[in-house]
Amino acid sequence: MKKHLPKLLTILALFILSALIVLPADKGVLLERPIELGLDLQGGIHLVYEAALSEVAAEDRAATMEGIMGVINNRVNPLGVSEPNIFVQGDNRIVVELPGTELSDAQKQRIGSTALLQFGELTDNEDEAVWENVLGMWKPATAEIDGQVYALNSSYFKENTFVTTDQFGRIQLNFEWTDEGSKISEIVTGRLVGKRLGIFEGDTALLGDDGQPVAPTVNTVITNSGIITGLSTTEAQLLSKQLNAGRLPVSLEVIYENTISPVLGADFVDLSVLAGIIGILLVIGFMIAFYRLPGVAAALALIFYVALVMALYKLIPVTLTLAGIGGFILSIGMAVDANVLIFERMKEELRSGRTVGAAIESGFSRAWSAIWDANVTTLIVCVVLYWVGSSVAAGAPVQGFALTLGLGVLVSMFTAMFVTRTFLRTLIGSSFARNTRLFTTETGDSNA
């Protein structure tokens, strides 16, 4: 007992340390942050956009993607999402993860829309018509300057739009034209005085708070600045922020979308905790029933294992997904494998007539090569899985599983070789160790 006191104390200290990091679940005594939960567990939105880069020169693509990311960042920030995660995946994809959020469809659309307001004039010619709405057919309003045709759109806005109300309380979106824009605007509005100017966002009509398309009548020639009225407050503010945040250089298309309500996520957390606890208790029951005293040591080691793994989840930190919890629960089943291997060896050694002490020692050393080879092969699979996860759009669960299983394999090797072994060594020399029955359920002559 005395000989192993330092190790026992180390184990106890590690256990208490882990417990203090983990508990209480929402923040932890030593580490004031909860275990990070993935989108599927806390609810939220996962969007993957693909950028249409075909018209961008190969050498400019990386820079274009950087630019898009910046714009999207600017657009997401005002939404008030606590920890948005925005990154480029592969050559032409942008992943946007918004945990714990519920957004309206309009807001979702806004994140990836090109944010290009286009101005149109009514046309009777079906061939010219680009857009259509309740007011009729529209074609882009263009101006010809020095033989070049320019379409009037928000790319000629200065990035300082703002929202005000006029004396009647109506919402106004104020904007200024750049020098080039004011020349185009002058020609277009000069031509259209008394007629309607339709406003389109991307390919669809911009709708006012009455649900009707925004299409003001041009009263006078507009040169330097202008206003758009009729929008709802939130719409005007969003649009203004977006126009100021910059325009996307290329169009984006949603190729993957996953939205999970926070309620569903919370359900999953509760259910998996329950599954985990029941799983652990059953495994502990099995180990004690089958292996007696060593089973108790394995049970203690398993509890230690769970505390240590959870502490590591918080420290690293590992973002826990539903599949990650699956990996963790599977690792509980496999964590006792090292113990099972060792205990079976011990039983063999006991059968061949060794003392309990000798059986424990050779059980551990003999089982080691099997534990090592088996775990290395599992780790190889985990590495492959992790790599797969990083290259699949919806790969977060895959990576979560690989990480928790891999971590579980490593920690379980440590708990078996250090924790279980120390517990058992402590028993050597105590009165327990003389009672072979505590080590095997087999009775009779094999103990002789």
Next chain:
Amino acid sequence: MPNIIGKRRLFISISGGLIALSLIFLAVFGLRSGIDFSAGSMLTVAFDNPPQLSELNQELNSLGYSSAIVQETGSEDFMIRLPAITDAEKNSLEDGLTTAFGGVTERSFESVDPVIAAQTSRIAGIAVAAAAVGILLYLTYAFRRMPKPLHYGAVAVAAVLHDVLVVLGIFALLAAVFGWEINLMFIIGILAVIGYSVNNTVVVFDRIRENKLRATAPDFEGVVNRSVTETLVRSVNTSLTTIIVVLALMLFVGATIQNLAVVMLIGILVGTYSSVFVAPAALVIWDHFDRKRLRAVATV
């Protein structure tokens, strides 16, 4: 000591039968790809007053989604598999359901584009291949001191493929009977099975390595049989503890993780069988075959 290896022809035949059956299931029924592999949308909704499955199906039909597949996933939740729909289409669908059945809450919505689906399928294939190659290389290295190290790696990989094939076959059957679809969770499950199966096989092989080096039996067949028998209790016990936790996972967490849990459950059972009864037997058969060939060469 039970003579497991002595009955190797029986076990290999059983495995052959399982594989043949799996191949037939795969050929006849095929696997049903979920949206992760074939594109589409998956909407989960909860009703304040849950309708009957048939009523819901009928309503979806009249809303123009005749190809929708509905699965009940909880007392109030329904998973609706649809062709790829936009947010606007989703909203009008939810409005339609609200009109028909009252309060509807959207629990989750997932939509996958064909580009992503194709890429996911390709990468899943690459992952299984990469895992197999990794295992083959490592085991050949780990058993480098043995007379035929490649045998161990190759047989372990063959056992893994055996297990994967049987799981796929059973899923083809589940697809035909219950309409189960495979998704990304399924691939995670398959790779977990690969990890588990090889883990189990390695433990048996490790014992063969030890017993062979210590020459505990007169011939290779004896060595292998002894090793299988000595590790039998361990193989069964580890399977049991793992099955216990997988069952807990399956029973409590439900449909979202169903694919993963069921794949692991079948995989653990088949994996345990193959590492105890098939892989060691294959080693012995290969060894005998080599000897015969050598003798044949020697007599020429």
